[in-house]
Amino acid sequence: MAQITLDAPASHAPVRLGRLLTIILAGQFMAILDVSVVNVAAPTIRTDLHASGAGLQLVIAGYTIAYAVLLITGARLGDRLGHRAAFQAGLTVFTAASLACGLAGGTGMLIGFRFVQGVGAALMVPQVMSLIQRNFTGAARARALSVYGAVLAGGSVVGQVVGGLLVSADLFGTGWRPVFLVNVPIGVVLLVAGARTLPGDRGEQDRGLDLPGLVSLAAATLLFVVPLVLGHEEDWPLWGWLMLGGSVVVFALFVVAQRRASAPLIPGRVAGAPGMRAGLVTIFLCMGTFGGFLFSVALHLQGGLGYSPLRAGLFFIPGAGGFALASLNWRRAPARWHRPMIPAALVVAGLGYLGLEVFESGGVGFEVAMGLAGLGLGAAFSPLLAVALTHVAVADAADASGLLVMTNQLGQVVGVATFGTLFLSVAPPTGHALTVTCVALAVTAAVGACCATPLLRRRG
Missing domain, CATH: 1.20.1250.20 (MFS general substrate transporter like domains)
Structure with a gap:
């Protein structure tokens, strides 16, 4: 780099x-x-x-x-x-x-x-x-977070090309x-x-590890992620549904334990910081559509259109370019636009998803839709990070970091599992599967835009 x-x-x-x-x-x-x-x-x-x-x-x-x-x-x-x-x-x-x-x-x-x-x-x-x-x-932190957002998009696409x-x-x-x-x-x-x-x-060294919190959160996450990742391959067995149900129970126990812990894993002042909760929900939905978008489009390009892995990977370049362009340049817009940009950008991403199903046979139209989806996601994600971290104290940086990165990663895992399962569950041809999946992606992006509306209110 x-x-x-x-x-x-x-x-x-x-x-x-x-x-x-x-x-x-x-x-x-x-x-x-x-x-x-x-x-x-x-x-x-x-x-x-x-x-x-x-x-x-x-x-x-x-x-x-x-x-x-x-x-x-x-x-x-x-x-x-x-x-x-x-x-x-x-x-x-x-x-x-x-x-x-x-x-x-x-x-x-x-x-x-x-x-x-x-x-x-x-x-x-x-x-x-x-x-x-x-x-x-x-301003230096905002620019650093913009580059961070561009790296996230680039790594996902470059991995397929490389x-x-x-x-x-x-x-x-x-x-x-x-x-x-x-x-x-x-x-x-x-x-x-x-x-x-x-x-x-x-x-x-004197900061508590909150071992009960670490164990219960890790267990809840494991119970949640494993069936999502392996469920479709194993034809959604009973053990998968039991694990998903168990994850809800264990997570509820984690929340109760956090309220009583002397050194909680996720301090209330971090989760309750202005903009953090709405930011976390919106990041989860935003990156969920990102993960589902990458996975389902890759399946369509290779399975439906018969492209080689390398050719399919190259098709993602406009999406990565759009994401990086928006991530690196959103701060050039007037400051009063930064918060409204988040829901507006998610609407743009939704339009990009709908464009993919219109031009599902490939070509220039498909690449333009890819770029539009990436542009919308990038213009939403980087401002989201900046807004979510605005009121987090430096002393709480590690806790906020773990929470945001985990939300980002879980969003992508859930996105791949849910939208990937939807794509694979629709009967061939893959063009029809892509249509159904892209509509679901667009709807989810619209829900994310609605969840971002509390961020329009400035605090502090």
């Missing part, structure tokens, strides 16, 4: 902050990329390792499950260990697990190492927003293995650069 120079607080040099942002967002980029890059390599992995359908699903989903379940835990550990130490430790685990994945000799080993990869990402990723919150102020390139190249007969091994040299460079650049902090 190119070095970025931003306005800095008086205590830091601009170049140092530019390097800081480059390092932490490069780590974020790798973590996001690894969610999508394996999808393209899945057929080759299945053939090479003779993986069963369930085994292959766990290879793909294991990373996401561990990542989503442990994000809040990773945020709190960042508070205790120090954000620099937690970021470096997570990056070390992620890089080592990437090497192990690339050298795995069987399906079981690959599944295990993918879980470890997710653990490393869950420790590393929450520190990104915490470090932004603690080291950037005012995966297609690496698998098609079959470097030295290694097939699918480079999709994991490519992380190793990047991770090593980031570790060295991070040791020199990331600001040191001792952490708060």
Whole structure:
């Protein structure tokens, strides 16, 4: 990633902050990329390792499950260990697990190492927003969050393109293995650069870990995510529905326990900060449509139109470009437009989704609709982050970071599961399935726009 120079607080040099942002967002980029890059390599992995359908699903989903379940835990550990130490430790685990994945000799080993990869990402990723919150102020923070939003979009799309390139190249007969091994040299460079650049902090050793809260939230998330990820592959078995019901019960217990805890995992002042609750709901719906959009369109392009993984990945470039363009430039609009921009942008994204079903056979119209959807999502997501964090104290940065990142990730997991299931449940041809799914995506974007209306009221 190119070095970025931003306005800095008086205590830091601009170049140092530019390097800081480059390092932490490069780590974020790798973590996001690894969610999508394996999808393209899945057929080759299945053939090479003779993986069963369930085994292959766990290879793909294991990373996401561990990542989503442990994000809040990773945020709190960042508070205790120090954000620099937690970021470096997570990056070390992620890089080592990437090497192990690339050298795995069987399906079981690959599944295990993918879980470890997710653990490393869950420790590393929450520190990104915490470090932004603690080291950037005012306009510099808003710009940093804009670049953060662009990285999220870029990682999701680049993963599909890079995966297609690496698998098609079959470097030295290694097939699918480079999709994991490519992380190793990047991770090593980031570790060295991070040791020199990331600001040191001792952490708060006396801050409680709230182990009951950690365990109950992790259990609730696990019970919720596993059936969503594996449910369709397993034809929605009874155990999946029991897990979903159990997740509601365990989450209710978590909420009750948080109210009584002396050092709650999610302090009430964070969840109750002005704009936070509406922001969380809107982010969940926004990124839910994003995840469903990526998944269903990829299935349509490859399964319905017969495109290769690489060609299908290239079709996502207008969407990623639109997302990045809006994320990087929304602050150029007058300040009075920033909050109204959020619901308006979600309406634009909904129009883009409807355009996809109109031009479902591909071509220029399809790419324009992709760009419109990406533009709307980017113009909503980055302002959402800025508004949600406006009234969060620096001391609560880690908790707010874990909460926002977890909401973002769960939104995408739920989006893939619900809209992906809808797409796969509609009888062929895939053009009809895409029509039904895109209408559902547009409706959800409209609901998100309604949920964002409380953010129009300025407070403080």
